[in-house]
Amino acid sequence: MISKKTTYAFRALLHLAKAPNGQPVLIADLARDEKIPRKFLEFILLTLRKGGLLQSRIGKGGGYNLALPPDKITIGSIVRVLEGDIAPVPCLSDTNYARCEECQDEATCGIRLTMADVHVALSNVLDKLTLADMIERSETERSKRQNIVDFNI
Template identity: 45%
Template sequence: MLTKKAYYAFQALTHLVEKYNDGPVLISEIAEQKKIPLKFLENILLQLKNTGVLDSKKGKGGGYFLKNKPSDTRIATVFRMIDGPIAMLPCVSLYFYQRCENCNEKFCGLHDILVEVRDATLNILENRTLADLALKDKNPVLHLKPYS
């Protein structure tokens, strides 16, 4: 499960993608729009800045904005920054690998299964970007008369 922090991060990023090219956006605006506790959001945005996803401007007219084009930041990257490993066990993680103490990977059926899960997951998360978060009409309204 995603933490709330990561969930908020993605919501905030969604907002920033939608406002991309509109200049810096206030923390307070995002907090209000997305109903995220302001001070908590501060932490999150700061963390996203420190890891290179966002940039900010202080003073009047300041705020947060995406450092790069939306399509240049992978979902997987944000994920790892906020929640850490994507894999289900350290012994199958690419970025946070740690050897199992009690089991030999060579003979561990669970390891195999979780590697498959990891690869399937990464195949998605590494190939989607912030651009994919933005609002899009998935159910185009078909301007039909209601029956009867």
């Protein structure tokens, strides 16, 4: 499962992606509009900026905006910046490798071999989907719901 931090990051990134002409958005406005605790949001945005997904400007006209177009920001990159490596078991992690205590031989471990397939599949999906896909899916569902005719009287 993704953490609350990543969920808040998705909400903030979606908000920033919808900002007109990529205009910077103030943290206070973003926190208020998305109902995200401001201090927590500051930490999240700083992490995303350090990860190369956001830009920030200080002073008049300042705030945060996307560093890349929404179709160039993958869901995988967001998750990795905030959660770390996407590995279902520690022995598959590129950044936080740890040998499993109970494992006798990694080369023949059925758990590791099976989870390696899961790791590849999950990474492939997360690296194909983008912030733009997330926006499009949401808008598609919203438009479908608006076309529903309610016959209740």
